[in-house]
Amino acid sequence: RHYRAKLPNSTRTILKSSPDTAWIHSMIFEHKEMLGLVPMVLLLVAIIVVYSQGNSLKNSPVLRRLLLFTVVLALIYVLIVAAEAVLVTKAAPLR
Numbered sequence: 001r002h003y004r005a006k007l008p009n010s011t012r013t014i015l016k017s018s019p020d021t022a023w024i025h026s027m028i029f030e031h032k033e034m035l036g037l038v039p040m041v042l043l044l045v046a047i048i049v050v051y052s053q054g055n056s057l058k059n060s061p062v063l064r065r066l067l068l069f070t071v072v073l074a075l076i077y078v079l080i081v082a083a084e085a086v087l088v089t090k091a092a093p094l095r
Contacts, residue, residue, distance in 0.1 A: 014091075024091050032084040039074035046070045 016025050046067050050057065057064055 024088055028084050028088060032081050032088075035077055035081050035084075039077045042070050042074040042077070
């Protein structure tokens with residue numbers, strides 16, 4: 001089932017039909033779509049740093065910590081998006 005479809009049994013219609021779940025449509029979906037891009041950007045930056053600074057990573061604990069922080073932050077963003085997806089699935093289960 002496609003989310004954007006305006007069909008009677010679509011996820012969009014189910015979410016918007018109840019005041020208890022309408023906020024999920026207006027907030028969570030937009031938030032989830034934007035946050036989904038952040039991990040890719042963070043990991044791309046980490047890859048560029050590793051590629052450009054490859055040999056000097058052994059001598060730079062600060063740079064290694066920064067790379068670790070970037071990868072962990074990307075994981076946190078992925079987990080947040082996954083949690084939001086679970087929330088939507090609980091509110092409007094596929095039938």
